Amino acid sequence: MTSGDGTRKSQPTIYDVARLAGVAPSTVSRAFARPGRVNADTAQRIREAAAQLGYRANPVARALSTSRTRMIALMISDVTNPYYSELIRGAQLAASQEEYTVLLTDARESDVVERESLERVLPVVEGIVIGSSRMSDSTLRVIAKQTPMIVLNRHLAGIPSVVTDNPRGVRRAVEHLGELGHEHITYVAGPEASWADGMRWRALREAGHELHLHTRRVGPVAPTLQGGRDARALLRPHLPTAVICYNDLVAIGLMRTLTAEGVRIPDDVSVVGFDNILPAELVSPGLTTVASPLRTLGSTAVGNLLAIIRGALHTTDKPFVLPTRLVVRESTGRTARR
Amino acid sequence: MTSGDGTRKSQPTIYDVARLAGVAPSTVSRAFARPGRVNADTAQRIREAAAQLGYRANPVARALSTSRTRMIALMISDVTNPYYSELIRGAQLAASQEEYTVLLTDARESDVVERESLERVLPVVEGIVIGSSRMSDSTLRVIAKQTPMIVLNRHLAGIPSVVTDNPRGVRRAVEHLGELGHEHITYVAGPEASWADGMRWRALREAGHELHLHTRRVGPVAPTLQGGRDARALLRPHLPTAVICYNDLVAIGLMRTLTAEGVRIPDDVSVVGFDNILPAELVSPGLTTVASPLRTLGSTAVGNLLAIIRGALHTTDKPFVLPTRLVVRESTGRTARR
């Protein structure tokens, strides 16, 4: 079969190798799959023949008969968000270690796109990690029934998950702010559907209570730069001295708006984010943030997924918790006011 | 076949649908592939049967018999680099429009990883776009012989490519600097293997010549933040008043180092980058940069690739050129010195 410009020489098949090596095709197959079950010298002949012909197994054919494609899907809401860069990297790392390929499905912040790309990808992959999704818990459960699945930063009873230790991270941030003399902390909330958002706010309230700091919640806003800009309006009429934002993007958007108004950070207001994405260290002042181990998040998820695919029965229903740490930069400081 | 926890109910096949609809399997196949060639009511029956069973064609089986997987590969050197975020987005956009899936292969800045992931992915895809690659021209040509291919920001005789209009962009940057009173411009070079680097430096020299500005080249440095930091040392003993960097990351790295030293930007030195990645607008001062239409770059590449796959004979050998534009922010200004 030809296509495009010119003829593509079709790859040699297992039959070509078999003929050249003087064995049956099934023996060739065996030689690759279970080298132990074939005579040493036969195997040698086969390997030589294969090398000579430049034989490469056709993964599609293999997948058809074994129904193992050696592909997994990673579903995220927006490739463009720096949050996912490191996560993708981690996922790829873990996958390639076991010779798996990861199919990125980017929802582009749209649920119809999410559905479509999922449908396209689902029948091809052996499992899926949900990096983020707009789908409801029940929809996800339906899918999990069909294919191995693991979710990130979300808790779904019965479905294995990997999450970051929000409570501890928040606690550290609150302590930090407390030490700097702040008495009130305002939380700028992210999407209500976000499990992490709920966790963060709850942890903040609790930590505030324990440490005798007042906490308040405004929002929700979109988890984007624009969301951060929008948050400015929610901070009127009295600008708080300390605010913790749903994520770094929101924090950065807010900081920029504030700075443009002439508000000084951290002198007038301290700002804290979540995740520690690359821009957090690039902006001025540098953003203090509760860092997630993004890369590890990706690799752990894939590692666990692969284990499940291999047949591991994930006994525990508890989420796999990854540690966070507070990265202190210049966006937080002792308040001049009050 | 079961796997993992519990039994996965196997998907209905074309045979199930055929039986339920009371037709031959091939008719079912036809009904989906060429609805025109089947009776309206037969088609209707088939569709109903399929819907009732929840039938979904098995893409693997389809791919095996047609040798069309509806997948293409996008090869990049580093997912973590913000440069690729928008590019990936564009590629996905164009691909999903034609119901193709894109396989991201991330070289992680390593040539062995690049080779491996390419090998794994090549037999599965119908074509490949080279976003960036360490491979030599001749190696790429060998691959191009086997599969449709399109390269970005690189010129390979006989292989279709999409590039950004560096000359014009550089020209605009130089004019801008000239208007601000600068008389010397230093170029911080990127990787020597980079085609874009050569283009940029050459265009800079030419523009400088025409506009009677002195130009100088230092480097090369790595195309990263660290590269930008390293570039600082190359700017001794006399800090130039204007520098153009290979890309935004280098420019940002350099700016940060400079700022940390107390050098004022743009008062002491003006800095220009390339690409206009997200952080360029986030840093302070905002980075003046020659913007590439990143998303369009990705979508154009994929669009052209898909056209070739469909059998378009790409008559022209000339690269497809995309326009650039100068985005002026705060990192450039009138020099105080001289």
Next chain:
DNA sequence: GTGAAAGCGCTAACAA
């Protein structure tokens, strides 16, 4: 240890 043969689910001739 090796070969023969059937089959994975779909498409593509070729007949009818």
Next chain:
DNA sequence: TTGTTAGCGCTTTCAC
């Protein structure tokens, strides 16, 4: 227009 029949390239019993 529809059904019949071979495959696509590989894996996997099951004999030998």
